[in-house]
Amino acid sequence: MDRPEFDMLPSNQAERSEQLAVDVLRVISASLGAGASLESFYRSLTANVADLVGASKVVFWQLGSDRMLRAIPGAYGVDDDFVTRLYPAPCYPEGTDITSQVVYRDLIFRAALGDPGQSPRDRRVLDVLQVSNAISAPWRAGDARLGVVAAYDSINRDGFTSEDAWMLEITGLAAGLVWQLKQAESQLSETVVRLEQVDSARQLLLRNLSTAVDRASKRFAAELHDDGLQKLTAAEIRLAGLAASMAADDRTKIGIDEISALLEQVEEALRNLLENVRPPSLETPGGLETTIRQRLAALGAHSGITGECAVELPEEPPYEIKSVLHRQISEALTNIERHAQATRVRVELKVENDGIYGAVTDNGTGFIVSERDRLPGHLGLLALGERPLLAGGWGKIRSEPGAGTIVEFWVPLPK
Ligand SMILES: Nc1ncnc2c1ncn2[C@@H]1O[C@H](COP(=O)(O)OP(=O)(O)OP(=O)(O)O)[C@@H](O)[C@H]1O
Ligand SMILES: [Mg+2]
Known part of the structure; x- marks a missing residue:
């Protein structure tokens, strides 16, 4: 058991130790490139450390949250027999046993069978492990105590040197940081996989949902068009026929004309509803832009609002995305028509970050969003x-009294 000091080393030692430290760092960081999994990284790391200190076996012992130190399986040179001999060892910050002192007090342990100065305690350690010599050093990342790195059965005749022990100490420090990095990396890739699963589930949900909404609106539109609107038209024709057979000053005819005008308005309102529920042009290429332009033209005709349309979509998005974009813009324009008292409105759609960004801007009265976004019955x-x-994706509404309103959103395109 010893801890080499720089001033105890031969004259050119400072330079040599610097070189060795660099070697250790290079070897440890080389393990980072090994395989994607933590297991293959561990195997490569222990093999590299074994090579560095000339050991037949290298094992990292990990400190659990229960303060037990356990050997991590899958280490270099270690078979099942060896692993079964390695029972978990308890260790404590104030513990006086070797394990606790290596973990918490930065003790460097070095022992060999046949060493004349060997204590019975060191000998017991070697007996339990059934190895002829051993070195171990703390495995840590900064102040975080991760466990112990240990090398057993030196391949050199004279066993492990103090320089080997010192290199193992640096290894423990470097491996701590690298281990944490690798662990974070593997957690990140697990998270990425999980996110991808969630994302494809979401896309499926959206497709199913929009198919369901689509089917329902198709049925509603068909019934309204084929039944309700046909009957309305028939009623209008019959009324027109009736009115034609009456004298111009007949009071009943004047009443019928008024009803006819009213029915025409009802018909127009229903056709607008039909267009909104299921714009037929949405299904044709470039149909989204056409629908938006038509809607802006209607807005201009009804409310005198000047509309501007900047749609830059080089590729036709899938129907479910077009449907989302259309509903967003439609909702925003309806609000403008009903509440904004605007004179100008701009609709923008463009490809951004693998998705589509949209914005509907008006120069109307504006409002305090936090006061109006949870009005009961207003959705x-x-x-x-x-x-x-x-x-x-995301959607947000920004507005201020007197400063107009901007409705922005972004939806990802399916990969
Ligand atoms: N572009 C806008 N300019 C000014 N005020 C707006 C605008 N958009 C929304 N508002 C205000 O926010 C309120 C809430 O809007 P919201 O769209 O949630 O409900 P609504 O339009 O009143 O009803 P509906 O549920 O039919 O949409 C509106 O009543 C209006 O006061
Ligand atoms: Mg509204």
């Missing part, structure tokens, strides 16, 4: 935020 703003969220 527009809520939906503007949640719809893109469901599609795996």
